[in-house]
Each structure stands twice: as C-alpha cells, then as structure tokens.
Amino acid sequence: xxxxxxxxxxxxxxxxxxxxxxxxxxxxxxxxxxxxxxxxxxxxxxxxxxxxxxxxxxxxxxxxxxxxxxxxxxxxxxxxxxxxxxxxxxxxxxxxxxxxxxxxxxxxxxxxxxxxxxxxxxxxxxxxxxxxxxxxxxxxxxxxxxxxxxxxxxxxxxxxxxxxxxxxxxxxxxxxxxxxxxxxxxxxxxxxxxxxxxxxxxxxxxxxxxxxxxxxxxxxxxxxxxxxxxxxxxxxxxxxxxxxxxxxxxxxxxxxxxxxxxxxxx
Amino acid sequence: xxxxxxxxxxxxxxxxxxxxxxxxxxxxxxxxxxxxxxxxxxxxxxxxxxxxxxxxxxxxxxxxxxxxxxxxxxxxxxxxxxxxxxxxxxxxxxxxxxxxxxxxxxxxxxxxxxxxxxxxxxxxxxxxxxxxxxxxxxxxxxxxxxxxxxxxxxxxxxxxxxxxxxxxxxxxxxxxxxxxxxxxxxxxxxxxxxxxxxxxxxxxxxxxxxxxxxxxxxxxxxxxxxxxxxxxxxxxxxxxxxxxxxxxxxxxxxxxxxxxxxxxxxxxxxxxxxxxxxxxxxxxxxxxxxxxxxxxxxxxxxxxxxxxxxxxxxxxxxxxxxxxxxxxxxxxxxxxxxxxxxxxxxxxxxxxxxxxxxxxxxxxxxxxxxxxxxxxxxxxxxxxxxxxxxxxxxxxxxxxxxxxxxxxxxxxxxxxxxxxxxxxxxxxxxxxxxxxxxxxxxxxxxxxxxxxxxxxxxxxxxxxxxxxxxxxxxxxxxxxxxxxxxxxxxxxxxxxxxxxxxxxxxxxxxxxxxxxxxxxxxxxxxxxxxxxxxxxxxxxxxxxxxxxxxxxxxxxxxxxxxxxxxxxxxxxxxxxxxxxxxxxxxxxxxxxxxxxxxxxxxxxxxxxxxxxxxxxxxxxxxxxxxxxxxxxxxxxxxxxxxxxxxxxxxxxxxxxxxxxxxxxxxxxxxxxxxxxxxxxxxxxxxxxxxxxx
Numbered sequence: 001x002x003x004x005x006x007x008x009x010x011x012x013x014x015x016x017x018x019x020x021x022x023x024x025x026x027x028x029x030x031x032x033x034x035x036x037x038x039x040x041x042x043x044x045x046x047x048x049x050x051x052x053x054x055x056x057x058x059x060x061x062x063x064x065x066x067x068x069x070x071x072x073x074x075x076x077x078x079x080x081x082x083x084x085x086x087x088x089x090x091x092x093x094x095x096x097x098x099x100x101x102x103x104x105x106x107x108x109x110x111x112x113x114x115x116x117x118x119x120x121x122x123x124x125x126x127x128x129x130x131x132x133x134x135x136x137x138x139x140x141x142x143x144x145x146x147x148x149x150x151x152x153x154x155x156x157x158x159x160x161x162x163x164x165x166x167x168x169x170x171x172x173x174x175x176x177x178x179x180x181x182x183x184x185x186x187x188x189x190x191x192x193x194x195x196x197x198x199x200x201x202x203x204x205x206x207x208x209x210x211x212x213x214x215x216x217x218x219x220x221x222x223x224x225x226x227x228x229x230x231x232x233x234x235x236x237x238x239x240x241x242x243x244x245x246x247x248x249x250x251x252x253x254x255x256x257x258x259x260x261x262x263x264x265x266x
Numbered sequence: 267x268x269x270x271x272x273x274x275x276x277x278x279x280x281x282x283x284x285x286x287x288x289x290x291x292x293x294x295x296x297x298x299x300x301x302x303x304x305x306x307x308x309x310x311x312x313x314x315x316x317x318x319x320x321x322x323x324x325x326x327x328x329x330x331x332x333x334x335x336x337x338x339x340x341x342x343x344x345x346x347x348x349x350x351x352x353x354x355x356x357x358x359x360x361x362x363x364x365x366x367x368x369x370x371x372x373x374x375x376x377x378x379x380x381x382x383x384x385x386x387x388x389x390x391x392x393x394x395x396x397x398x399x400x401x402x403x404x405x406x407x408x409x410x411x412x413x414x415x416x417x418x419x420x421x422x423x424x425x426x427x428x429x430x431x432x433x434x435x436x437x438x439x440x441x442x443x444x445x446x447x448x449x450x451x452x453x454x455x456x457x458x459x460x461x462x463x464x465x466x467x468x469x470x471x472x473x474x475x476x477x478x479x480x481x482x483x484x485x486x487x488x489x490x491x492x493x494x495x496x497x498x499x500x501x502x503x504x505x506x507x508x509x510x511x512x513x514x515x516x517x518x519x520x521x522x523x524x525x526x527x528x529x530x531x532x533x534x535x536x537x538x539x540x541x542x543x544x545x546x547x548x549x550x551x552x553x554x555x556x557x558x559x560x561x562x563x564x565x566x567x568x569x570x571x572x573x574x575x576x577x578x579x580x581x582x583x584x585x586x587x588x589x590x591x592x593x594x595x596x597x598x599x600x601x602x603x604x605x606x607x608x609x610x611x612x613x614x615x616x617x618x619x620x621x622x623x624x625x626x627x628x629x630x631x632x633x634x635x636x637x638x639x640x641x642x643x644x645x646x647x648x649x650x651x652x653x654x655x656x657x658x659x660x661x662x663x664x665x666x667x668x669x670x671x672x673x674x675x676x677x678x679x680x681x682x683x684x685x686x687x688x689x690x691x692x693x694x695x696x697x698x699x700x701x702x703x704x705x706x707x708x709x710x711x712x713x714x715x716x717x718x719x720x721x722x723x724x725x726x727x728x729x730x731x732x733x734x735x736x737x738x739x740x741x742x743x744x745x746x747x748x749x750x751x752x753x754x755x756x757x758x759x760x761x762x763x764x765x766x767x768x769x770x771x772x773x774x775x776x777x778x779x780x781x782x783x784x785x786x787x788x789x790x791x792x793x794x795x796x797x798x799x800x801x802x803x804x805x806x807x808x809x810x811x812x813x814x815x816x817x818x819x820x821x822x823x824x825x826x827x828x829x830x831x832x833x834x835x836x837x838x839x840x841x842x843x844x845x846x847x848x849x850x851x852x853x854x855x856x857x858x859x860x861x862x863x864x865x866x867x868x869x870x871x872x873x874x875x876x877x878x879x880x881x882x883x884x885x886x887x888x889x890x891x892x893x894x895x896x897x898x899x900x901x902x903x904x905x906x907x908x909x910x911x912x913x914x915x916x917x918x919x920x921x922x923x924x925x926x927x928x929x930x931x932x933x934x935x936x937x938x939x940x941x942x943x944x945x946x947x948x949x950x951x952x953x954x955x956x957x958x959x
Contacts, residue, residue, distance in 0.1 A: 050446040085413065085415060086395075086409075086413070134785070135785075137885065138886075139884060139885060139887075161785065163783055163785070164783070164784065164787040164788060164815075166324070166815075166886075167319075168319050169785060171317070173315075173317055175488075177373065181373070206820030208885065
C-alpha cells in the first residue's frame with residue numbers, strides 16, 4: 001500500500017471522526033429546509049404557473065419536496081446511486097464542465113502566437129492554378145484528334161480548336177481539390193508538372209483528351225496570424241478546454257488501476 | 267352613474283391586466299416572427315476575387331439536411347450538430363449514430379442545414395436532465411435518450427415508440443386559457459408561447475446555432491451555405507404532407523422560423539415570406555415529398571378548398587420557384603398509374619403518406635411533378651393562372667447531418683432505425699432481431715413489423731421504398747449565395763438522383779445554326795435561345811429547336827440516353843397529354859422514329875458482385891431536336907430526363923456485401939438519372955380568351 005493512500009486513509013478517518021462529532025444530528029432523520037430553498041421552490045412554481053401559490057399549493061410544493069428528499073436519502077442508503085449509468089454520466093459531465101471552466105477567458109498574445117505556430121497547417125491556404133484548355137471528346141476519337149491538333153499547332157501554327165467542354169475553357173485560381181473534382185486525378189497530376197505559358201498535351205482526363213495552357217500558379221502559403229486571428233482564438237479556447245479535462249484525467253488517473261479479465265473473449 | 271362607474275372599473279381592470287401582461291413579457295414587440303437578425307460573422311480572411319463564368323457552371327448541393335435540432339432526428343439517436351453537417355459537405359468524415367464513418371465521395375459546392383422549424387432544439391432540451399423543461403413529468407421517457415450506451419440497434423423499439431406515439435401526445439400541451447402565457451402568445455402572435463412544452467429561449471438559441479454554423483462555413487467562391495429550416499405542415503385530417511424547406515438569401519434572417527404551430531396553411535407561410543421580402547430579406551420555399559401528400563401538394567384548389575385564382579398562382583410562384591422532386595423518401599417525377607406509357611415511371615416509388623401510422627396509401631394524382639405541370643396548364647387554360655410552373659431540384663432529407671447519395675455507400679436517413687442493412691429490410695434478420703422486433707410489437711402494441719419472403723424473414727418497416735437520392739444543381743456564374751439563389755429564382759436548375767451528371771437544355775428558333783462541336787456552343791445557345799426554367803414565346807408559327815447536352819458523372823456509370831418529356835392540354839377536349847421522346851442514344855445508336863426509343867445498348871449488371879459493362883454507354887451525349895408533333899397554337903412544357911446505364915440498387919449492394927441473395931420483391935437495379943427544369947412554350951396570344959363553358 002503506498003504511503004499516499006495511507007495518508008488519505010488517515011485524513012479520511014479524521015474527517016469521519018470530526019463529522020460524527022459535529023454533525024451527530026445528521027444521522028437522525030431530520031430534513032432541514034433552508035429559507036433560500038423555500039424561496040427558490042416557491043419562485044420556480046410562480047414562474048411556471050404565473051402567480052404565487054395559495055396556501056394549499058404551498059403545502060403541496062413542500063410535501064413534494066420532502067417526499068423527493070426522503071426517497072433520495074433512502075435510495076442513497078440502499079446504495080441505489082452505485083453503478084447507475086445515468087448518475088455516473090451526469091456526475092462525470094458535471095466535473096467535466098467544472099474543469100472546462102477553469103481556463104482563463106482571454107488568452108495572451110504570446111499564447112496565441114505559440115498555438116498558431118504549432119497548428120499552422122490548419123490555416124494553410126492551398127495552392128491554386130489558373131489555366132485554359134481545349135477539350136477533345138471521348139465520343140469521337142479524342143486521342144487521334146488531339147494529337148493531330150497539337151502537332152499542326154506546333155508545326156504549322158494552326159489555331160487550336162477542340163470540342164465544347166461542360167465547364168468551359170478557362171479556369172481561374174482553382175485548388176487541387178476542385179481540379180480533381182472537375183477533371184479527375186490524372187489530369188491534375190499532369191497539370192502540376194506543366195511549364196507556365198506553354199501549350200502542352202494531349203493529357204487524359206475522365207472525359208477525354210485536353211491540350212492545356214497553364215497560366216499561373218499561386219503557391220500555397222501560411223497566412224500571417226492577424227489575418228486568421230478570430231479563428232485561431234476560437235480554436236485555442238476549444239483546445240484549451242479539451243486539454244484542461246485531459247490534463248485533469250491524466251493527473252488523477254495514475255491513482256487508479258484498471259483490471260480486466262485477461263481471459264475475456266471479445 | 268352606475269354604468270360609468272362600472273365602465274371605469276372595467277378600464278382600470280383591463281389596464282392593470284395589460285400592464286401585468288406586458289410586464290411579464292418585457293420584450294413585447296421583439297417576439298414577432300418578423301423581427302430580423304443579422305447573423306453575419308466578421309470575415310477574417312481578406313476578400314479574394316471570386317472566379318466567375320458568364321456561361322455558368324453546374325454547382326452541386328443539398329438543401330435538405332437535418333441535425334440533432336430536429337425533433338425526430340434527436341429521437342433517432344442523432345447528435346450531429348449543424349457544424350458537423352457542414353464538415354461532412356466539405357469532405358470531412360463524420361460519425362453515424364451507430365458509430366461508423368460517413369464520408370462523401372467528393373465535396374459538394376453548397377449545403378443548407380434545414381432542421382424542422384417546429385420544436386427546433388426542444389427534444390434535446392427535454393433529454394437534458396439539467397434543463398428546466400426536463401422537470402416536467404412527460405419528458406421522462408426522453409431523459410438522457412442519446413447517452414452513448416443507448417445509441418444502439420436495440421434501442422430501435424423505444425425510439426420508434428417515442429416517435430410514433432409518446433412524442434405527439436407529450437408535446438401538444440397548451441396552458442389553460444386564463445394563463446398569462448396564453449395571453450402573451452396571443453399578444454405577440456407567437457402561439458408556441460402558449461405551450462407548456464415550449465421554451466422560447468432554447469428554441470431561439472437552437473435557431474441561432476443553425477444560422478451561425480451556416481455563416482461560419484460560407485466561403486464565397488468555394489463553398490456556399492444557406493440559413494434555412496423546414497416548414498413541416500400537413501393537412502389536418504388526411505395527413506397529406508405539405509412540407510417545404512425555406513432558405514434565406516443572406517446573413518439576415520428572422521429571429522425565429524415560422525412553423526406549423528403558427529399555421530398549417532402554406533399560404534400563410536408565403537404571406538410571412540412576402541412580408542420579410544418587403545423588409546429586405548428574400549427567401550424561397552421548396553416543397554418536397556409531394557409523393558407522400560395524398561395528392562394535396564399540387565391540389566387544384568386552395569388549402570381551404572376555394573378555387574385557385576391568378577393571385578394565388580402568382581403568390582405561389584413568387585415564393586416557390588423550385589420543387590425538390592427526388593430525395594431519400596422516393597422520387598416524384600411520375601407514377602406508373604399516372605404515366606402508363608412511360609417505361610421508366612416505376613422508379614423509386616414511395617407510395618405512403620409521410621409519417622403515417624399505420625402506413626397509409628398516398629393517392630398519386632396531385633402528388634407528382636409531371637402531373638402538377640399538366641394541372642398547371644389546365645388551370646391556366648381555365649383562366650385561373652398557373653401555380654405549377656416550377657423548376658426541379660433534388661436533395662437528401664438526411665436526418666444524420668450527412669446525405670447518403672451513393673447506392674454503394676448508403677445509410678438511409680433515420681439514424682439508429684435504418685442505419686443497418688437488417689434495419690432497412692435489405693438483408694434477412696437474425697433470430698435475435700426477429701425476437702426484438704416481435705417483442706417491440708407486444709411491448710408497444712404496434713403492428714408486427716417483420717415479413718416472410720421466400721422463407722426468409724425481413725424487417726417490414728417501409729425503408730425498402732427509400733433510396734440513395736438526390737442532389738440540387740444550379741447553373742450559376744460563381745459559387746456564391748447570391749449567384750446560386752438567383753439560379754433558383756430563374757429555375758435554371760436540375761435534379762439528380764445523387765449522381766453528378768450535368769445537363770444543358772436550350773430552346774429557340776435558330777438553334778440549328780449552332781455548331782455542336784464549337785467551343786462557343788453554349789455562348790451561342792444563350793444568345794439564340796432560352797434555357798431551362800424559362801418561357802419560349804411563339805414567333806410567326808415557327809417550329810422551335812431544342813439543344814440538349816449531357817455529361818456523365820466520372821465516378822458513376824456512363825450515360826444511356828437523353829429523353830425529352832412533353833406535356834400539353836388538348837385544345838378541343840381539355841385533356842392533359844404527355845409524350846416521351848428519346849432524343850440521343852449512346853454507342854452510335856439512333857432513335858427509332860416509330861417508337862421514339864433508342865435500341866438496347868446492351869449494358870448489363872452482374873447481380874452477384876454489382877459489376878457493370880465497361881464498354882458501353884457514353885461520356886457525353888448532345889443533339890439538336892425538333893418536336894415531330896409540334897403545334898404552334900398549343901401551350902406545352904418540355905423537360906429533359908437523362909438516364910445512366912443500369913447499376914445495382916442500394917438494397918442489392920447491401921445483400922452483396924452481406925453475402926446473401928438480394929430480396930426478390932425489390933428492384934435489383936436502378937438507372938440513376940437527372941431531370942432538367944422545363945421550358946414552357948407559350949403561343950402568340952390570339953387575343954381570344956378561352957371561356958370554358
């Protein structure tokens with residue numbers, strides 16, 4: 001038995017003795033209703049019904065309260081609060097709220113800065129691509145026509161002309177996700193490798209062949225903290241709350257030992 | 267003397283009463299449903315230029331999504347918040363109540379959380395044992411309902427019972443007539459306040475949370491959200507579904523939703539929307555599940571049974587330009603009884619009244635959009651105006667926050683109830699589940715919800731008529747609220763069954779001069795004609811041409827055919843007529859001019875593993891079509907239906923995944939499809955009003 005538990009045990013014993021000494025009458029079956037409790041009972045009734053209770057009603061309210069208290073105490077005596085999922089969960093919830101509230105309202109600038117540095121990736125603004133393309137439909141010999149169009153463009157300077165494409169010819173500042181959604185994975189992989197301002201192709205997509213002119217790539221970047229301050233603040237607080245609870249559990253859980261039947265068949 | 271004394275007495279008493287009442291409700295004026303709140307949040311990122319395309323791009327979205335704030339979703343075990351719902355739409359996985367991950371194949375362009383307006387947020391509040399409401403005896407069956415260890419398949423019976431009997435009895439509890447809250451409700455035109463089961467603060471904060479989530483996720487140019495809710499009304503006696511989703515065009519929205527507690531009559535909803543519009547807040551209402559309305563969604567008379575007139579028609583069309591015609595609870599294009607000559611009419615038919623207990627048949631007449639278009643023409647023919655000149659969209663109506671759009675990645679919509687294959691009736695039940703369902707029938711005095719088919723026992727719960735559908739698609743210049751909202755108002759929209767196919771549709775008199783292989787085809791089409799959702803006016807008895815173009819979903823099956831569906835009212839007899847023309851076929855096949863049908867392209871599905879023929883079908887189809895039976899003097903509507911090659915239905919996928927044979931009485935395959943909004947042909951006016959005798 002660790003020293004700590006012995007100390008706890010001794011303190012517990014002391015409290016128990018003091019409790020018996022000072023609160024001997026608690027063991028008797030008195031139900032003491034304080035003035036505050038009475039006031040709050042009556043005003044709760046009034047706010048629900050909209051008028052002060054009459055004499056009979058006051059008697060009823062108090063009787064109900066007393067009955068609840070008696071049942072509650074008897075239930076405690078019988079140990080009905082033990083192993084009750086709802087009570088367990090409610091108490092766990094209460095202490096969680098308590099721990100969440102222990103964090104300071106306003107994080108300091110330093111704390112925010114540090115948090116931002118650590119979680120930078122969450123605020124990353126991804127790269128975008130601007131490009132034009134000519135499309136050759138799968139329905140009519142895409143590969144052959146696209147290759148021929150490209151060839152005569154390169155050799156004779158013939159104007160590039162393709163088929164109509166559902167989303168048009170020009171795309172401005174599209175992210176990787178958008179491009180993959182509109183053209184498919186392979187198209188994006190090809191686009192990524194292209195040289196700026198140079199017609200290239202044919203490249204295959206889910207719909208046919210494309211001759212592409214990549215016009216501009218804006219690299220992805222981490223925005224400065226000022227631009228995303230509001231979001232960072234919210235995320236910081238959310239994380240701090242989770243951390244407060246997690247820290248508390250970590251701190252206290254070393255006191256506990258978990259025992260599970262090693263032979264249990266899952 | 268006596269009279270004046272008692273008069274003074276009366277005045278004094280009533281004045282005291284009024285002061286008392288207004289003192290009780292400190293904020294008398296603010297309780298009006300017309301008070302507007304600006305939910306906009308500070309934009310922290312600088313405004314970037316938004317890419318815009320004058321020829322418009324198709325943007326895919328879902329405008330019908332429920333979260334834990336909906337009274338039924340919470341009962342179904344759903345704890346997903348509006349924030350979770352938006353996360354799902356932009357591509358993050360979220361948890362189904364039963365623990366597995368729900369993830370969309372590709373992110374959507376727009377999304378709107380539309381929780382049920384009435385009792386929004388209240389059931390969660392009843393379940394929370396620390397709330398004021400939970401002190402009421404009748405909330406007990408709901409206490410801690412969604413504690414993690416209770417969100418299980420085994421809780422299905424308890425939840426079904428709460429939904430079908432306990433809830434309705436529990437929540438309609440008005441205060442007695444003399445109660446000050448009753449008076450307050452009357453004074454502020456907010457009947458909800460007269461209900462003991464209603465906490466206005468909780469309700470308002472749930473609504474604010476819905477709005478705040480929309481604001482937080484709205485990112486112009488990338489992803490659009492709408493503040494919205496569902497107006498969940500139904501007809502009193504027959505229980506005909508009159509549900510509508512309402513979305514607002516900006517960050518400004520009313521302080522509370524206008525709900526079925528305010529009125530069951532959709533015309534009152536439009537009055538409220540008109541009043542908001544006068545105050546600068548524009549909105550749309552989108553009817554859905556007309557299939558479960560017992561024919562009352564597209565009635566030929568008003569809610570109160572009066573004749574429809576032009577004023578009604580205008581008011582309806584001003585507020586309801588689009589209809590959600592396909593979703594989880596079935597598709598409302600047409601019904602085999604209404605369109606006996608349409609070989610594709612028997613598609614995802616859900617023939618029960620929505621939420622009916624016991625399940626009750628829903629009359630098809632007046633419940634399907636094609637029939638509604640014909641009714642609209644008939645009403646107009648009788649000079650009553652056309653209240654049914656709407657465009658088409660789809661949406662999911664999911665209650666888990668996450669729309670299930672794919673047959674092979676399906677979780678239906680009611681959380682714990684239909685989140686498993688056995689629960690939705692696609693796979694035979696184990697003995698355990700049979701016992702549970704039988705016990706449930708005994709415990710809660712419910713009809714037996716199992717059925718024997720070919721010696722195997724299935725859950726008989728109606729979910730087998732539901733399906734993996736659908737999406738709303740808007741042709742918009744850019745991905746912003748304003749641009750998408752305008753597309754809905756123009757009706758430049760189409761509906762799909764969850765597939766991301768795309769369809770263009772134009773009509774005009776010079777369309778055949780457009781080169782279908784030109785990169786400028788769409789620019790020319792806009793210049794020379796009108797597009798879906800618009801009117802084409804007659805010109806010197808010319809015959810118009812229609813330009814149709816469809817593109818496949820790159821992750822789904824290839825296209826099989828494009829059809830144009832025409833409807834009109836015969837001039838001499840007043841008989842509504844419809845006709846379906848195949849106009850473009852895949853694989854180089856051509857339409858048989860006798861039957862107006864494409865020949866079979868040979869696409870097949872292997873039911874054992876759901877694989878499909880890879881070598882048939884089209885990536886895109888396009889054509890210019892002329893109506894062979896065109897009569898320039900007759901009003902008509904034309905809309906496009908695009909069909910994919912057949913694929914496995916979700917119920918077949920469930921069976922394949924479980925290693926059992928598919929249920930014999932269900933369709934094993936479906937053809938995913940898209941429908942465009944119609945183009946209406948309006949003849950030159952003859953200056954002759956037809957006066958029906």
